[in-house]
Amino acid sequence: xxxxxFPDLVVNGEIIPQAExxxxxxxxxxxxxxxxxxxxxxxxxxxxxxxxLQEVRRRGLQAIPREVAPGRFETEEEALIRGLLDxxxxxxxxxxxxxxxxxxxxxxxxxxxxxxxVSHVLCACDPRDDAARTAAQAHAKxxxxxxxxxxxxxxxxxxxxxxxxxxxxxGALGQLGPGDTVPEFETALRxxxxxxxxxxxxxxxxxxxxxLMDAVAPGQILPFESVKDQIAAALERAAWDQAARxxxxxxxxxxxxxxxxx
Numbered sequence: 001x002x003x004x005x006f007p008d009l010v011v012n013g014e015i016i017p018q019a020e021x022x023x024x025x026x027x028x029x030x031x032x033x034x035x036x037x038x039x040x041x042x043x044x045x046x047x048x049x050x051x052x053l054q055e056v057r058r059r060g061l062q063a064i065p066r067e068v069a070p071g072r073f074e075t076e077e078e079a080l081i082r083g084l085l086d087x088x089x090x091x092x093x094x095x096x097x098x099x100x101x102x103x104x105x106x107x108x109x110x111x112x113x114x115x116x117x118v119s120h121v122l123c124a125c126d127p128r129d130d131a132a133r134t135a136a137q138a139h140a141k142x143x144x145x146x147x148x149x150x151x152x153x154x155x156x157x158x159x160x161x162x163x164x165x166x167x168x169x170x171g172a173l174g175q176l177g178p179g180d181t182v183p184e185f186e187t188a189l190r191x192x193x194x195x196x197x198x199x200x201x202x203x204x205x206x207x208x209x210x211x212l213m214d215a216v217a218p219g220q221i222l223p224f225e226s227v228k229d230q231i232a233a234a235l236e237r238a239a240w241d242q243a244a245r246x247x248x249x250x251x252x253x254x255x256x257x258x259x260x261x262x
Contacts, residue, residue, distance in 0.1 A: 009043050009259035011050040016259075020046060040261060047260035049081070051251045056080045061087070088247050092239040099232045103224050110227045111219030113178050116189050119154060119171035119214055121147070124163035124207040133203075140201035140208035147197050147210050154197070154212045163207065171212070185209060192216075 009016040021039070024046050030037035063079040074082065094102075103110065121143055125136035143161055147154050158171025166173055178186065184204040192198065192213035201208040252262045 007259045009046060011047050011257050011260075012054060012255050014050060014054070016046050016050060043260040044262055047257055047262060048248060048252075049077075051248070051255055051257075052081050052084055053077065055088075055251060056084050059084065059087070085244060085247070089240060089243045092236060092243070094232050094235040094239070098235060099228050100224065102231050102235060103227065107221050107224075110222045110231075112222060114219045115217040116176045116213060117215040117217075118173045118176055118189065119158060119212040120164065120166070120173060120185075121154075121158045121162040121171055121210040122164040122166075122207055123161075123201070123209075127203060127205060127207070136208050137201060137203070140210060144198065144201050144210045147212070148199070151195070151197060151212070172214070182206070185211070189213065 008018075009021060021042055024042035025035075025038050028038040028041040028045070030041070061080060061083050063076040064083065065074040065076065065079040066082075067073050121140075123136045123140040123143065125132040127133050143157065147157055150157075155170025155172075158167050161167075162171055164171070176189070180186075181189070182204045184202055188198055188202045188209070188211055192211065194213055194216045196213050198209070198211045201210055203209075
């Protein structure tokens with residue numbers, strides 16, 4: 001039913017089968033109840049891929065798949081498109097002056113990892129269980145409100161109520177750095193200042209967390225010499241991305257496309 005709402009996708013006279021559109025649509029997300037948005041994203045993606053492969057054929061390029069992981073190689077289409085972009089987009093190596101200028105623009109962007117000293121209270125549940133998640137959330141919210149009313153009593157609250165083994169230490173998890181916790185927990189840490197408690201419980205795969213930031217050691221600004229290679233690589237990637245967008249835009253501008261919105 002969804003497919004019938006869309007016109008055929010045609011790129012320079014080449015008709016893209018509906019089955020390909022169906023398969024590509026599975027790779028795109030859309031707001032709940034709006035599947036047509038995912039369908040349109042799929043049409044756009046397939047239109048660009050088709051344009052690139054048509055250009056590959058025009059140039060007579062051959063696929064030479066590379067190993068992208070141990071025992072895993074590019075598909076023929078991936079190799080063809082990579083080969084096209086390698087040929088069409090010249091390598092742009094930033095100069096030392098450009099790298100230095102990028103660092104000098106704001107050296108504070110380049111820091112060593114921060115350290116967080118953290119305590120928490122855990123209301124454990126399986127987030128995939130709707131009933132258990134909802135019940136644990138209500139309990140966690142009440143505990144969070146209690147912690148906000150009496151921050152000095154956080155350790156006692158953890159000892160009394162937490163489902164984590166850290167309860168024996170008043171909820172203290174010690175020093176943590178980036179990558180030491182699950183992503184949802186780390187995201188919350190990055191938003192807390194020293195002495196702050198989360199205003200709402202944070203859900204992770206382990207359940208609901210009430211988090212106290214005991215102390216923060218922000219990362220130190222790194223000297224230019226230690227980050228210049230990282231900056232150069234980032235500038236090179238940015239230049240390549242921009243050139244790729246310009247190249248694709250040129251293909252789109254000279255093409256006849258229906259059924260996509262590019």
